[in-house]
Amino acid sequence: MLFKILFTIWFFLLGSAVGSFLNVLIYRLPRKESILFPSSRCPSCNHKLAPKDLVPIFSYIFLKGKCRYCRAKISIRYPLVETLTAIFFALSFWVYGWSFHCFKILILFSFLLPIFFIDIEHMLIPDVLSFAGLGIGFFLSLLEGKIYQSILGSIVFGGILLLIYLGALLILKEEGMGQGDIKLGFFLGSFLGLKLSLLALFLSYILGGVISVFILLFKNKDLKTAIPFGPFLISGSFISLFWGESIISLYISFFIK
Ligand SMILES: [Zn+2]
Structure with a gap:
């Protein structure tokens, strides 16, 4: 002790x-x-x-x-x-x-905290952080024997954001989010794996929606240009990483009695 x-x-x-x-x-x-x-x-x-x-x-x-x-x-x-x-x-x-898990989340945190603050202040996510994070995510998963989970998580997390981005571009003729958010998605997915990635995405959009409403009410900013999405992706991913398994089993327990 x-x-x-x-x-x-x-x-x-x-x-x-x-x-x-x-x-x-x-x-x-x-x-x-x-x-x-x-x-x-x-x-x-x-x-x-x-x-x-x-x-x-x-x-x-x-x-x-x-x-x-x-x-x-x-x-x-x-x-x-x-x-x-x-x-x-x-x-x-x-x-x-x-534990390896402790080491892994400390690395992840050390990449995400700077992205969080840089995106809030400058509305940009440096590629070097996303790409290095993605590489390290794959490498650590390889050591853990979870490389397929990691690749799948990355493709799904980044891929869904890419589809939403392309959809907004085609239908609304505007960028719904920054391209940096998509690269961040590929990086986050490599750490989270498939299941937690899907939950993280879902939580990010809920958080983004709720907090955007508050910011609009109190600061009266233009929603599309003033609020970066990266911090929501990061917050959603952290909730998913720490409480994802509990949230998913709670959700399932509603349907299976
Ligand atoms: Zn001075």
């Missing part, structure tokens, strides 16, 4: 460090900057940041959310991403322990 607690704390710290790197991806990928060079700088005054400015979560708290050099406000996204990743890593280890 003591070891489990110590390792959970270690996973929390590991997660916060990974989150710090994900912040770099979120800022630099959509701006087409290198993710390795140069070292981190304040986006406002361009001052090089010292190691003491880059301690995940704590630097933000210690600096009260302002740059040490120019006092410009630091986006809340930085500590948010670090904290979310830290909590997700710690919880995953606590629940799944030293």
